[in-house]
Amino acid sequence: MAKNVMADLKRDHITKLLSKGMRIDGRKFDEPRPLTVEKDFVQSAEGSARVHLGDTDVVVGVKLMVGQPFGDTPNKGVLTTNAELKPLASEAFESGPPDQRSIEVARVIDRGIREGKAVDMEKLCIEPEKEVWIMFVDVHAIDYDGNLFDAGNIAAMAALKCAVVPAKRAKKGEDYPLPVSHVPISVTAVKIDGHILVDPTYDEEIVAEARLTVTSNEKGDLCAMQKGGSGSFTPDEVLKVVELSRKIGADIRSKI
Amino acid sequence: MGGTPLPDGIKLIDENGKRLDGRRPDELRPLKIEAGALKRANGSAYLEWGNNKVMAAVYGPRECHPRHMQDPTKALVQCHYNMASFSVDDRKRPGPDRRSQEISKITSEALTHVVFTEYFPKTSIDVYIEVLQANAGTRCAGLTAASVALADAGIPMRDLVASCAAGKIDDTVVLDLGKEEDNFGQADIPVGYIPRDDEIVLLQMDGDLTADQFKTGLNMAIEACKKIYDVQRDALKRKYTLPAGKTDEGGGVN
Numbered sequence: 001m002a003k004n005v006m007a008d009l010k011r012d013h014i015t016k017l018l019s020k021g022m023r024i025d026g027r028k029f030d031e032p033r034p035l036t037v038e039k040d041f042v043q044s045a046e047g048s049a050r051v052h053l054g055d056t057d058v059v060v061g062v063k064l065m066v067g068q069p070f071g072d073t074p075n076k077g078v079l080t081t082n083a084e085l086k087p088l089a090s091e092a093f094e095s096g097p098p099d100q101r102s103i104e105v106a107r108v109i110d111r112g113i114r115e116g117k118a119v120d121m122e123k124l125c126i127e128p129e130k131e132v133w134i135m136f137v138d139v140h141a142i143d144y145d146g147n148l149f150d151a152g153n154i155a156a157m158a159a160l161k162c163a164v165v166p167a168k169r170a171k172k173g174e175d176y177p178l179p180v181s182h183v184p185i186s187v188t189a190v191k192i193d194g195h196i197l198v199d200p201t202y203d204e205e206i207v208a209e210a211r212l213t214v215t216s217n218e219k220g221d222l223c224a225m226q227k228g229g230s231g232s233f234t235p236d237e238v239l240k241v242v243e244l245s246r247k248i249g250a251d252i253r254s255k256i
Numbered sequence: 257m258g259g260t261p262l263p264d265g266i267k268l269i270d271e272n273g274k275r276l277d278g279r280r281p282d283e284l285r286p287l288k289i290e291a292g293a294l295k296r297a298n299g300s301a302y303l304e305w306g307n308n309k310v311m312a313a314v315y316g317p318r319e320c321h322p323r324h325m326q327d328p329t330k331a332l333v334q335c336h337y338n339m340a341s342f343s344v345d346d347r348k349r350p351g352p353d354r355r356s357q358e359i360s361k362i363t364s365e366a367l368t369h370v371v372f373t374e375y376f377p378k379t380s381i382d383v384y385i386e387v388l389q390a391n392a393g394t395r396c397a398g399l400t401a402a403s404v405a406l407a408d409a410g411i412p413m414r415d416l417v418a419s420c421a422a423g424k425i426d427d428t429v430v431l432d433l434g435k436e437e438d439n440f441g442q443a444d445i446p447v448g449y450i451p452r453d454d455e456i457v458l459l460q461m462d463g464d465l466t467a468d469q470f471k472t473g474l475n476m477a478i479e480a481c482k483k484i485y486d487v488q489r490d491a492l493k494r495k496y497t498l499p500a501g502k503t504d505e506g507g508g509v510n
Contacts, residue, residue, distance in 0.1 A: 087384055138341040
């Protein structure tokens with residue numbers, strides 16, 4: 001009840017500002033929040049990064065373990081992406097096994113990495129059909145002010161870029177850098193009252209009608225998308241988000 | 257098993273009485289605390305202690321879930337200790353295990369002692385401890401960070417809880433075990449302590465100690481807690497003291 005009143009008040013405030021061409025934090029509609037990337041944040045991980053996207057704070061750790069390949073990809077490593085939306089990060093998150101929201105975040109980030117062919121998975125094969133590297137990308141939300149999709153994607157890519165395959169520890173030869181061949185970057189926009197806003201804050205997310213995440217690679221080609229929310233986008237709006245994603249994605253890529 | 261875990265010829269304490277990382281027996285690892293590290297939580301603290309990295313956040317007092325746990329006379333302090341999957345060498349499966357459940361319980365109990373729970377009947381004060389990088393001593397690091405986070409949340413408390421472990425390696429009682437010392441040592445005694453009232457609010461022990469060794473270890477841990485307490489207070493002072501010449505009014509820039 002109280003929550004609904006707050007959401008209504010916020011919605012009024014946000015939409016009033018939008019009609020004057022302003023966002024609550026003073027950004028332009030197509031302007032993402034300030035980004036900082038700290039690589040190698042966690043020494044116990046094979047690769048890691050802490051990313052601040054505005055007040056959203058995410059830590060990603062990459063771990064690699066020797067395991068069995070899937071039957072249909074006997075000469076490829078295995079990618080597992082997991083997102084932990086911890087109650088530490090927001091009152092909106094609850095303890096317990098991953099819920100639908102964190103599974104969606106994990107799967108959208110996973111799709112970017114997988115379909116964007118970020119990692120050359122064939123180079124993670126140790127012995128075809130027998131042994132490959134299992135790569136875990138664990139996304140940990142520490143402080144939540146919206147847009148975990150992009151903060152998580154950026155942190156995951158930064159962590160992959162500095163990851164080292166721990167071959168020596170596993171007695172599989174010498175350590176080597178994780179073979180990262182592409183850097184797919186996701187950019188998320190929301191729609192509020194017909195306006196398209198890039199990199200939404202928490203307040204913008206809760207009043208948004210719909211959300212669209214578009215992941216593109218360094219060539220500007222698209223590798224993953226996800227629409228969320230009960231609202232809709234017109235085809236033109238979708239194309240607009242695609243263009244924004246390619247442009248902003250290139251800028252973000254240069255920072256990690 | 258591929259031979260002895262600790263390579264031959266390497267001792268946890270060398271002939272000069274120095275430990276693997278060069279510390280003296282009664283020396284703490286470097287400790288840094290930052291109060292108010294997160295925006296969304298009501299209170300928070302980030303702590304780096306040796307190679308441990310721990311974030312603590314406090315939410316509340318707020319409505320108590322589950323409802324049947326509400327206490328009409330006081331607040332419930334509910335601590336949730338969690339290790340990130342990438343915080344250890346072999347990836348930890350996400351989610352609570354028996355060890356973290358136990359740590360959550362004893363940490364909640366230690367903190368309940370210092371919080372004026374009677375001020376907030378029917379509510380819950382939720383304390384989240386997230387271990388991002390683990391290197392022995394995370395329960396002490398978590399408790400130490402959690403007390404700073406509670407104070408940062410403005411929750412009335414009798415005092416801060418400081419926490420540190422003593423242990424035994426190579427038959428010597430030492431302070432604040434590092435990872436190798438924890439793995440190959442002989443005993444571990446985590447202690448949570450309130451300097452002002454000289455009270456112990458957390459105590460565990462495992463391993464093998466004589467009564468005298470225990471006494472030495474306990475005293476060592478208590479003395480260390482007093483130093484840790486100063487670091488906790490400094491962290492809070494840094495956040496809540498205004499720079500000289502500044503007042504808390506106006507102060508807006510543009």
